[in-house]
Amino acid sequence: MFEKELGIIGIGKMGRILLEGALKVIEKEKIIIYDLDKNLLEERSKSYNIDQAINNSDLVKKSKHVIIAVLPQVIDNVLKEIADTLQENQILISIAAGVSIDHIYQYIKKEIGIIRVMPNTPALVGEGATALSPNNKVNEYDLDYVKKFFQAVGLVVQLDEKHLDAVTGLSGSGPAYIFIIIEALADGGVKMG
Numbered sequence: 001m002f003e004k005e006l007g008i009i010g011i012g013k014m015g016r017i018l019l020e021g022a023l024k025v026i027e028k029e030k031i032i033i034y035d036l037d038k039n040l041l042e043e044r045s046k047s048y049n050i051d052q053a054i055n056n057s058d059l060v061k062k063s064k065h066v067i068i069a070v071l072p073q074v075i076d077n078v079l080k081e082i083a084d085t086l087q088e089n090q091i092l093i094s095i096a097a098g099v100s101i102d103h104i105y106q107y108i109k110k111e112i113g114i115i116r117v118m119p120n121t122p123a124l125v126g127e128g129a130t131a132l133s134p135n136n137k138v139n140e141y142d143l144d145y146v147k148k149f150f151q152a153v154g155l156v157v158q159l160d161e162k163h164l165d166a167v168t169g170l171s172g173s174g175p176a177y178i179f180i181i182i183e184a185l186a187d188g189g190v191k192m193g
Helices: 013-023 038-048 056-062 072-082 101-108 121-125 140-151 161-172 174-192
Strands: 004-009 031-034 063-068 091-094 113-118 128-134 154-158
Touching (some): 004 056, 013 031, 013 038, 013 140, 056 063, 056 072, 063 072, 063 140, 091 101, 091 140, 101 113
Parallel strands (some): 004 031, 063 091, 128 154
Antiparallel strands (some): 113 128
C-alpha cells in the first residue's frame, strides 16, 4: 500500500502544469513532489500546499503512480536512481520527448506498467492535446486514472507508441511555432502602424 496516489519528479514548467491538472481531480494530500532544485521544490510545495519528498527514491517508495517530468537528457539519471525502488505494482509515466518505453526498460529491468506521454504547451491554459501510449502492463483502471488528470489540462488521445515521435514534432512543438508566427505578425502590424 502506498501513502500517495501520485508522485511527480520534476516540477518545472510542465511538471507544474501536470500538478495543477492533478489537483483538479486528486486531493492534494494524495500527491507528493520532488525536484533537484531545492528552491523550486520549496516554492512549489508551499504555494500548492503539497508534500515534498527528500529525493526521487523517497517519492517512488510513497507513490502508486510516478510521473517523470524531466528533460530527456536527465531521465537516464533519474531512472538509474529509482530503478531499485520501483515495484511491479507501480505505474511509471514519462513525458520525456523521444524516450521510448524500451529505453526506460533498459534501466528499470522490472515488468512494471509504463505510460509514455506527450503533452503540449497549450496545457498551460487548460487547452492542451496529450498523446499517450501505455505498455501491456497497464490495466484499464490505472490507464483511466492517468487519463483523468491529463484530461484536466486538455484533450487526451491514446496511440500506439510508434506514432508518439511524430506527435512530438507536430502537436508537441507545433503550438510553440505558431506562437512565434503570431508574435511576428503582431510585431509587423505594430511596426506598420
